[in-house]
Amino acid sequence: MVPSAQGPLLSTRCAVLGSPIAHSLSPAMHRAAYAELGLDWRYDAFEVGEDELRGFLATLGDDVRGLSLTMPLKRVALDLVDTVDPVAELIGAANTMLFEPDGSRSAHNTDVPGLIEAFAERGITAADSAVVLGGGATAASTLAALRGLRVSEVTLVVRDVARAERLLDLAAALELKTSVTDFQQVEQIGGFDLCVSTLPGGAVDPWAEHFAQVAPVVFDVAYHPWPTQLALVAHRIGTELLNGLDLLVHQASLQVEMMTGRSPAPLAAMRAAAREELDEREPQ
Secondary structure: OOOOOOOOOOOOEEEEEEOOOOOOOHHHHHHHHHHHHOOOOEEEEEEOOHHHHHHHHHOOOOOEEEEEEOOOOOOHHHHHOOEEOHHHHHHOOOOEEEEOOOOOEEEEOOHHHHHHHHHHHOOOOOOOEEEEEOOOHHHHHHHHHHHHOOOOEEEEEEOOHHHOHHHHHHHHHOOOEEEEEEHHHHHHOOOOOEEEEOOOOOOOHHHHHHHOOOOOEEEEOOOOOOOOHHHHHHHHHOOEEEEHHHHHHHHHHHHHHHHHOOOOOOHHHHHHHHHHHHHHHOOO
16 A cells, blocks of 8 residues: 555645766656546656765755655665665665655665566566576566565575675565576576566677576566567567566556545556657657
């Protein structure tokens, strides 16, 4: 369940912060939601680095309701709020900041429930096993989401096994039975219910043929450029495919609900706006 605004909504500004920020689809999605909901709200994008977030927050007026946060701000934001939701605290990352009428700030994570809802939209509400490619912040959110799908066993495939300690600690906290391997051993793994690639587009290309076949469902969190080689192979062989736009739209819809107090968010309008924005970025 997402928090909702209480009482009249006096604040009318929201924004996305991060660095780099020019690529963000958040303005297109949130503005489309406001238009669909009949709200005369603003949503802007600001280039803000990790060391600049505290100063930026100090400049905001009381007309700000919420902020979407992208890299590299998801971790540092936890130290700049009054309360942190359990999911954000568990994985050590927040992608949403709310400004309450009493002047307090709260941090939330909609990536995890957004991933769960993206799977649910395809009728996938539970699974037993999964393989996760990558060891960064998105992989951490993925582990928490997989636990929400009642997954019990996960194999992590990372570039450097020695740097997977934090993810293993998280997996232990989630009570996930987890093993770790690197990309040199990929031919030895297979037979999962779900495969989630959290790596940027192109990074999985050398192993696309293999990972498109290790599970009946592949979730490639990349969305631009699209399709990735992994997506192309999955499509060719008939593997069910989700992409990063599915995650992006669902996590943004939860942000809209939290910031505006309106539910449900207009998912179809937000997805259409994101796709239109991506189409405009394609070279002519």
